[in-house]
Amino acid sequence: MIQKFRWRFIIISILSLALVLFVSIGSLVYTNFSQAKNESNRVLSVLVNNNGQLTPERTRGAFDRQKTLITQDFLLGRFNPESVYQYRYISVLVDPNQKITVLNNQKIFNVSQTQIKQISQKVANGKKKRGVITIEDNLYEYQIKNTPAGEKILAFLNTSLIYEKSWMLLRLATLLGCAALIFFAIILIIVSKYAIKPIANVYNKQKQFITNAGHELKTPLAIISANTEMQEMMGNESEWTKSTKEQTQRLTELINNLIALARMNETETLTLGKVDFSEILEKTTQSFASVIKNKQLQYQVNIQKEIQVMAEEKSLTELTNILLDNAQKYCDPNGKISVKLSTSNWNKMATLTVANSYAEGKDVDYRNFFERFYREDESHNNNKKTGGFGIGLSMAKELVNVFKGKISVNYKDGQIMFVVSLHLAK
Template sequence: MFTKIRWRLLLSYLTVFTSILVIFAAGVRLLFARSLTHQLTDRLTALGQGAATNAEFENGRLKVESDFIVQQLIHKNQGLQWFDTNGNSVLQQGNIVLNLPFSPSINPMQFKTEKLSILAVILPIIGSDNGKIIGYVRVSQSLEELDETLTKLDWVLGSSIIIALILSGFSGVILTRQAMQPIEESFQRLKQFTADASHELRSPLMAIKSNAAVALKYPEQMRKSDTEKFQAIVSAANQMTRLTEDLLLLARAEKNCEVRESSVNLSAILSDLLSLYQPEACAKKIDFKSEIDGDMYLLGNAGQLTRLFANLMENALHYTLSGGTVEVTANSVSSYLIVRVRDTGAGIAPEHIKLVFERFWRADKSRSYWAGGSGLGLAIAQTIAQNHGGSITLTSQVGVGSCFTVRLPSVKVSDRSEY
């Protein structure tokens, strides 16, 4: 039980930590990408301003006297394009030349081609004579270098997150173990106290039952009211005995998780229980049906498995009204044995289904423990199923009925030794 809690705590811790790291890494990458893009835009703007000074308006046309070294533009994956006020191309240099319609309203602009991403900045060319716009210059540069830098950053951030999670996982295991240790020790002391108290209560309860039974053998020597009181004492003692026995069984079952002692014929156990509870079903006029495959074996403790399915059948018969149906089915599916105990009883509300396996739980309307019951039957059943490497689940609907499904690992017939 605590192992699952530790893993859940560790998983929750790692999930939260991972979310924080991912958000932090995404923020760092976004800020870094924006910073690089702004720096590149500033460089392109400076280059465009230099290119704009080499253009003049003569004889009604834009004339460009470019002194830029083309090889430098090619080496830096840059390109320059000059346009007149009508958007007509006048001159272009470099290897990054855009074949797109001229649109000075979008500035800067970033887009992708089939091969690479490009960032472009458009600047107006101001005439020195009248201060009016005489044309435009568009500066472009490939973002390949920027993308490579961001890719390297992604690898660094991703590797850092993985390393941080690995280190956090190791430290988390240690921390969760240390945090759960006091709780586990307290729980173990509580279980030991429950087992010891249950064991010590058996003797005084037996003495109470014995003395009350002796007194009831001679009713003529006591008043009628005294006889009723002794009967009440015997009834209470029986109920307390059942409670202590169930608590002791539950404590022992939880303490001794390794219960796989020998090969057990589950079909025989279920058949014996069906024969045992058939008279009770007939007395309540309940249709007690069964469909059990023959010779289904598993490794386990026959006594505990008998108690598991006895609790489920008692539960189904108690909550099924006269004229109802209780059905027990058992079959082998793959490497598991599936046993279902279905009834047409009161059913359980959806919000209560997850509570039925808790100790002493009782619902106000849909379920209540029968007279003499300890309220531990389903908790014991779940513990036994889990100790055998299996599970028990419940599906239910109020007014329709419930179905308990037990799933236990099977063993090959050739590997068995009958109990």
């Protein structure tokens, strides 16, 4: 239990940090990419508004016109006119006859004029005013502006260089984020031992107290039971002695269950091996046959032979006893109890289904059935002969978890069904 709590704490903490890192890094990278996109849009706007030229002297007016927008755009940064020489671009002027009259390719390398003319003609004849194309393994964003004279100004900006900073930031942030997460996980694994130590101490003391108190209570209960039986042997049997014996037996059962529950975590150290599930279940069903017959209940058993599962024999026997005992306790009068054990080839599991008639189970919330001390009858009427303590099903779930299996409960056709799935032995 303590180790499960510890690892759950570690996993939740790591996932929380991972979420924080993801949001932080994602926001940073998104902002950086947005800044790069905004930067390319501004440069293209300056190019088409200044006849394809990009110099501090020629662009000062254009930057001044954008000053209000840039100043307000705090998160995406401000554009510095002094940095215009860092950009690589192509500018083309196309006359009304779709003939290229001016071509400026002095700011690029390894792109021929023929290639530029072909691309320019294709872009000029297209319907888009903005877009992205690839030239010599570089991404170029382009923008087109129509002049009053019917000419077209085409500006192509190499954005690979602009976005490379953003991609580098993404790679670096991802690497540092993963490293920070791993470092945090290592530190957390080490520190968590000391962080949960007070909880572990309290939990262990609580278990020890329950065990010690249980053993101490057994002695007076045994004496009370023996004295009551002696009174009956002396001819003093009455409804009072019978009630005393019933309540003594009930209290003894409760103490035994509490001790078993306190020791339940010791089952985590069990060595799982190959166990004949079919044989164990047959013995259990036979042991309950007389009890079920005396209650005049229908009893249907269907057990597939020679099913081997990974479990521990005594614990698996205890699991089947809990489920059968629960079924016979809460089955409706003149109802039916059915037990079925089969295998499934597709998931390599053995499935045990224990069902009993339960007419009032339609509107019951079954989500808490495996919680400790939970009982569906909220009044906890201890006068009911079949009344339990809400411990058995919790123990069943703990045992199934130790076997690395699954247990569930559902209601169908007037029956409550407990389904246990365990891994088949190889």
